[in-house]
Amino acid sequence: MIAIGAGIAALTGAGAGIGIGLATSKAVEGIARQPEASGKITSALILGCALAEATAIYGLVIGLMIIIML
Amino acid sequence: MGGISEEISQNLQYMNHAITIGPLTIPQGVYTTWGIMVFLVLVSIWLTRGMEVVPKKKRQVLVETGVGTLYNMLYGILGEHGKRYIPYLLTVMIYLGVANVIGLFGFTPPTKDLNVTLGLALMSIVLVQYASIRQRGVGGWLKSFSQPVAIVTPLNVLELAIKPLSLCMRLFGNVLGAFIIMELVKIVVPVVFPLACSMYFDIFDGLLQAYVFVFLTSLYIQEAIE
Numbered sequence: 001m002i003a004i005g006a007g008i009a010a011l012t013g014a015g016a017g018i019g020i021g022l023a024t025s026k027a028v029e030g031i032a033r034q035p036e037a038s039g040k041i042t043s044a045l046i047l048g049c050a051l052a053e054a055t056a057i058y059g060l061v062i063g064l065m066i067i068i069m070l
Numbered sequence: 071m072g073g074i075s076e077e078i079s080q081n082l083q084y085m086n087h088a089i090t091i092g093p094l095t096i097p098q099g100v101y102t103t104w105g106i107m108v109f110l111v112l113v114s115i116w117l118t119r120g121m122e123v124v125p126k127k128k129r130q131v132l133v134e135t136g137v138g139t140l141y142n143m144l145y146g147i148l149g150e151h152g153k154r155y156i157p158y159l160l161t162v163m164i165y166l167g168v169a170n171v172i173g174l175f176g177f178t179p180p181t182k183d184l185n186v187t188l189g190l191a192l193m194s195i196v197l198v199q200y201a202s203i204r205q206r207g208v209g210g211w212l213k214s215f216s217q218p219v220a221i222v223t224p225l226n227v228l229e230l231a232i233k234p235l236s237l238c239m240r241l242f243g244n245v246l247g248a249f250i251i252m253e254l255v256k257i258v259v260p261v262v263f264p265l266a267c268s269m270y271f272d273i274f275d276g277l278l279q280a281y282v283f284v285f286l287t288s289l290y291i292q293e294a295i296e
Contacts, residue, residue, distance in 0.1 A: 046278065047281075047282065047285065050278050050279065050282045051282065053244075054236070054239075054240045054243075057239070057240060057243035057244055057247060058239060058243065060243050060246075060247045061239055061242070061243040061246075064246070
C-alpha cells in the first residue's frame with residue numbers, strides 16, 4: 001500500500017513534463033520568429049522550466065515522506 | 071528496495087553527523103554553513119584588498135564585472151525602491167551557489183538539510199513582509215491582504231505560509247532529488263556515466279536553484295513594494 005501511495009505521488013511528474021513541453025514549444029516558436037531574441041528567450045525558458053519542475057519535486061518530496069514516515 | 075529506502079532515511083537524519091561539544095549538539099548543516107561562511111569571508115577579504123579607483127589588477131576587474139552583472143540583473147527586477155534589498159539577495163545567492171556545488175568537493179551540501187532551507191525561506195518571507203510594511207505603512211500592509219477584491223483575503227493570508235513552504239521545498243527537493251538520483255546511478259553504472267550526471271545535477275541544477283530562489287524572493291519583494 002505504501003509503495004502504491006508513493007507511486008501515485010510520483011504521477012506529479014506528468015504535470016511537470018507537460019508544462020516543460022509547452023514552454024519549450026512556445027520558446028522554439030518564439031526563436032523561429034525572432035532569432036535575434038534567442039538569448040533572452042533561452043534564459044526565460046530555463047527559469048520557467050525550473051519553476052515547472054518544482055511540481056515534480058513536490059511529488060518527489062511527498063513520495064519520500066510517504067515512504068519514510070509511514 | 072529495503073536497502074535503498076533504509077539508506078535514504080539514514081541520509082535524511084540531520085543529526086547524523088552531528089558534533090557534540092559539552093551540552094551543545096551541532097548538526098552537520100550548521101558547521102558546514104560555518105565553513106562556507108569562513109571561506110566566503112576570506113575570499114571576499116582577499117578580493118577586496120587593495121582596491122583602486124582605476125583598477126590595474128585583473129581580480130578587481132573580474133569582481134567588479136561579476137558583482138555588476140548580478141546587481142544589474144536584480145536591479146532590473148526590483149527597481150529604484152527595492153535596491154536596498156539587493157545586497158542581502160546577492161549574499162543569499164552566493165551562499166546557495168557555493169552550498170549547492172560543495173558536494174563536488176566531498177562535503178555534504180547543507181541545503182540537503184530541510185532545516186537550512188526552511189530557515190532561508192523564513193528569512194525571505196520576513197524580508198518581504200518588512201519591505202511591504204516599510205513601503206506602505208502598517209495600515210497599507212494590512213489593507214494589501216484584501217487586494218484586489220475583499221473575497222481573496224483568506225487566500226492572501228494563506229500565501230504567507232505557502233510562499234516560504236514552496237521556496238523551502240523546491241530547494242530541498244531539488245538538492246535531495248539530485249543526491250538520490252546520483253546514488254542510484256552510482257549503483258547501476260559506477261564509472262564515467264556519473265560524471266555526466268554530476269555535471270547536470272551538481273553544477274547546472276545547483277546554480278540554477280540558487281538563482282531561482284533569489285529570483286522568486288525578489289519577485290515577491292517587487293510585488294510587495296510596487
